[in-house]
Amino acid sequence: MIESPAVLIVNSASRRGQENFSAARDRLGELGVELMAAHAVEDPSTLPRLVGDTIRAGARTIVLGGGDGTVSSVAPQLCNTGVVLGLLPTGTANDLARTLGLPTDMDGACQNVARGKVVDVDLGVVGDDRFLNVSSIGLAVGVTEQLNPKLKKRLGALAYPIAAVKAYRRFRTFSATLEFPDGDHPDVELDDLLQLAVANGRFYGGGAVVAPGAGIDDHLLDVYAIPRGTPRQRWQVARHFVSGVFTESDHVYHVTTRNVRVSTAPGQAINVDGELSAHTPETFGVIEGGLRVIVPEDASVGVADIGARERARH
Template sequence: MTPTTEQAALVVNTGSRRGAEAFEEAQRLLVGRGVDVAEAFPVTDPARLRETVEQAVERGRKLIVVGGGDGTFSSVVDVLAGTDVTLGVLPLGTANDLARTLELPLGLAAACETVATGKVVDIDVGRMGGTAFLNVASLGLSVEVANALSPVLKRRLGPLAYPVAAVPAYRRHRAFDVELTFPAGDHAPVRLDHLLQLAVGNGRFYGGGNAVSVQAGIDDHALDVYAIPHGRLRQHVNIARFFRSGGFVEHPEVLHLRTRAVDLATDHPVQVNVDGEVIATTPVSFTVSPNALDVIVPQGSTAARRDRDAR
């Protein structure tokens, strides 16, 4: 069952990698598949995405179809989480890691077909203080990579832009020390020195298809925390070989913990990358809100199920 009988709003971030070229085609495809698109908005300024979605919700739209990259979805998730509004996902960005996690097709036509014929599930939402996120928040090398990713590079190379940007980022990386404490008491405090990267994952994928861990999922009501020491290049190459599968967390030098909440402090202020956008600086706190967001996925997707009662 899908909410396609409801009047829908289509909101597309035209600044995302494929957003500008996909807007009109997405509207045509959705209508052609029976989705009642009552209003459609090409948003040129990403800062107005949240406002646009808020206004659509205020007008009573129960299905909001959003097109853009991972940062687009994170920017509007707080408007939809905990409501009876359903999110339809059109992956139009560079990494499209939310789509990968949800087992969504990356092609526009197939993604529109999913909105029209898929099933509604509810997924977890990660929170960094008052900021919601869907995939991963991270410190260290990933921030350097995000800062090196220009819009031109992302448009030209797509997901390949990430490893290309990682080479110069690795060379200029500055190690950091971190203290982890766990408010729920499920782990003892941990101090880690001289790190290359630390990540807190709500979803499964980040960075264009790298897995947070073998166990990570967006419907498991847990955060996956991993930390990679600074170390030597050979050690990092050995770890990086298993990024795609998430098996790198089993490396003896990598710390991996699963928790519902973690507080994080560093020896000096360190920037935090949230779903591809650098938006915060340590210290920060993370929690997870289980089953907080309704989203449409393909009928065959096993990424999540619907646990909440229909409202």
């Protein structure tokens, strides 16, 4: 059952956001979800403050309409508050929805909010920020720079591979040093890299899998680094990139950890869930069960009781 009182907040600047606001409000009402307030937000920069004010006003469930960047932007306000997130995926990639097994159509998403179960999932930490899916360095930053609202609105998820091709043509490799404060892995220096990623969730970039065993409830970060390598090695990575199987290749560096510090030469911008909001050097961590979310009754993701389960992944 949804926890009351509930508030609907829709990023009306996101893809399909404005047209879905009224539909979501009406459908939630038909499903018996009582809203103490509903907001269509045209300026996404005001979302964190609005969510914070809404929590302080007593909301126990925030039904949020938007994409991955919308959720990531308010994750610090929701983290460890006990307030439940009901997600209406209205973005382009909707990778968090994929990870959680949520319906991506408006009616199905509203039904999930009204009838789903509440579970706890992890939050990634990058400096003072929080992220749900992936923080990336290298080509992913170039892809973000090539993506523009017009391209995303016209092509949807197809905008990502097109932006990737454009970014690759002008990309320059970089070096990285990875340090592991917990001592679970030896520190390592990596050269001639195309991309380095630190992942909390399972999906990113419009449906690509981080790694075959990645999950948002395993209390671990997946860290991978892709060197430029030979043409054959680059083809192998490209061929298996969407499935995440490329992380099992001998020339790709891949570990799981709870904490890692990343330094690069030259310094690199960090793509945090689709937003360029950090810069190397930076430290990454994970908050176990830091976010409460509504998922379908038959979903296997998440921990239904805080601290009840910890799955070790090898």
